[in-house]
Amino acid sequence: MPVISVPHDFNEEDLYVDLRSIFGHALFLKCEGFNFAGSIKLKAATEMVETAERDGLLTPDSILVESSSGNLGVALSTIAASKGYRFLCVTDSRCNLSTRMIMEALGSQVHIIAGQEANGGFLGARIEYVRTLCASDERYVWLSQYTNPSNWKAHYRKTAPEIARQFPELDVLFLGTGTAGTLMGCARYFREWHRPVRIIALDSVGSVAFGGTPGRRMIPGLGMSMRPPLLDESYVDEVIRVEEADTIRACHRLARRGFLFGGSTGTVVSGAMGWLARHDDRELTAVALAPDLGERYLDTIYQTNWLHDLYGEDVLKSDEVPAGPWAAASPTPPARWGRRLDLTNGDHHGTQRPQFQDRRTC
Structure with missing residues (x-):
C-alpha cells in the first residue's frame, strides 16, 4: 500500500494500454497521467526544482517562474x-481553461499573454515577459524548461528505464516533441542500451521544432515555434508530422472505447499508427508515450463548437469507419504477442528563436 506525504512521491510507472483492438496495430501506450499533477511533466518539474535546490538557486524568498x-x-x-x-x-490564450483553474486552485499565479511577439509567436512573447520580469526582481527564479538539462535527465533516469524494464526487446519507441526533454532523455538512454531501438519523434504540423514552415497550432502540448535548444537530431531516427485534425480523430476514437486522453497523446498515437501501417509490424515491439489524460481538453478537442469553428463540421466524419493511416490492420497477432502481454502485466507561429539565458536564474 503506497503511503506518501508529498504529491510528487507518487507516479504510476507501469500502466500500458494495448491499442491493437482499437487501431488494428500492436502498440503499447505508456500512461503518464496518473499522478497528482496529471501528466509526465511532474518528472521534469521535480528534477528541475530539486536540482535548483541542491545548487542553492532556490531560497525561502524565491518566486518560481516558468513559461x-x-x-x-x-x-x-x-x-x-x-x-x-x-x-x-x-502562459497564453491557448492554455485550456481547466488547466489555468487547476494552477490557481493550487495557489499559483497565472499570467496570460494575449499577443504574439513579432517573429517568435506566443512562445517568444512569453519568454520576453519572463526575462523582463526576472530583470525587475532578483527573487524570481526561472527554471527554463527549454534549456535546463534536468528536463531531459528526468526521463533518462526514470521514464526510459521504466520502459526498458517492461520491454527488454523493445524495437520502436514513439515520442512526442515539445521542449524535447522527454525525447532526448529517452533517446540518450536507449542509444546506450544493449540493443538498438528505433526512435521516432512526433511533431505537429505547423511546428518548426525540426524545421519547416510555421503554421497555426491550436492544441497545446506538442510543437514549438522555434527549434528546441535541448534537441539533438542525431539521436532521432525519423520525424513524423501530424495534422491537428488527425490528432483530434485519434483522441475521439480512443474516447469511444473509454480511454479519454489529451491532445499530445492523440498526436503520438495518430503518427505511430501511420508509421506501423507502412511497416511490417508483426514482429515489432512498439511503445508510445501518453503524456496526460483528457479531462483538461473537454472545452477544446472534446467540445463540438470548438472543433467545428476551427476545423470544420466534417472533422470527425472521416473516422466513422477505419480509414486513413490506420487502415492496413493485420488480422493475425504477431508471433511474440503472448510474451509481450506478460511483460506489460509483469509481477504555433513564427520561426525566430527567443533569447534564452543559460543560467536558470534571471
Missing part, C-alpha cells in the same frame, strides 16, 4: 504548493 502551455505549469504548481514556494506561470 508553460499548461502541463508543466500544473506540475510546478503542485510542487510549489507542497514545498511552500510561490509560483508564477506565464
Whole structure:
C-alpha cells in the first residue's frame, strides 16, 4: 500500500494500454497521467526544482517562474504548493481553461499573454515577459524548461528505464516533441542500451521544432515555434508530422472505447499508427508515450463548437469507419504477442528563436 506525504512521491510507472483492438496495430501506450499533477511533466518539474535546490538557486524568498502551455505549469504548481514556494506561470490564450483553474486552485499565479511577439509567436512573447520580469526582481527564479538539462535527465533516469524494464526487446519507441526533454532523455538512454531501438519523434504540423514552415497550432502540448535548444537530431531516427485534425480523430476514437486522453497523446498515437501501417509490424515491439489524460481538453478537442469553428463540421466524419493511416490492420497477432502481454502485466507561429539565458536564474 503506497503511503506518501508529498504529491510528487507518487507516479504510476507501469500502466500500458494495448491499442491493437482499437487501431488494428500492436502498440503499447505508456500512461503518464496518473499522478497528482496529471501528466509526465511532474518528472521534469521535480528534477528541475530539486536540482535548483541542491545548487542553492532556490531560497525561502524565491518566486518560481516558468513559461508553460499548461502541463508543466500544473506540475510546478503542485510542487510549489507542497514545498511552500510561490509560483508564477506565464502562459497564453491557448492554455485550456481547466488547466489555468487547476494552477490557481493550487495557489499559483497565472499570467496570460494575449499577443504574439513579432517573429517568435506566443512562445517568444512569453519568454520576453519572463526575462523582463526576472530583470525587475532578483527573487524570481526561472527554471527554463527549454534549456535546463534536468528536463531531459528526468526521463533518462526514470521514464526510459521504466520502459526498458517492461520491454527488454523493445524495437520502436514513439515520442512526442515539445521542449524535447522527454525525447532526448529517452533517446540518450536507449542509444546506450544493449540493443538498438528505433526512435521516432512526433511533431505537429505547423511546428518548426525540426524545421519547416510555421503554421497555426491550436492544441497545446506538442510543437514549438522555434527549434528546441535541448534537441539533438542525431539521436532521432525519423520525424513524423501530424495534422491537428488527425490528432483530434485519434483522441475521439480512443474516447469511444473509454480511454479519454489529451491532445499530445492523440498526436503520438495518430503518427505511430501511420508509421506501423507502412511497416511490417508483426514482429515489432512498439511503445508510445501518453503524456496526460483528457479531462483538461473537454472545452477544446472534446467540445463540438470548438472543433467545428476551427476545423470544420466534417472533422470527425472521416473516422466513422477505419480509414486513413490506420487502415492496413493485420488480422493475425504477431508471433511474440503472448510474451509481450506478460511483460506489460509483469509481477504555433513564427520561426525566430527567443533569447534564452543559460543560467536558470534571471
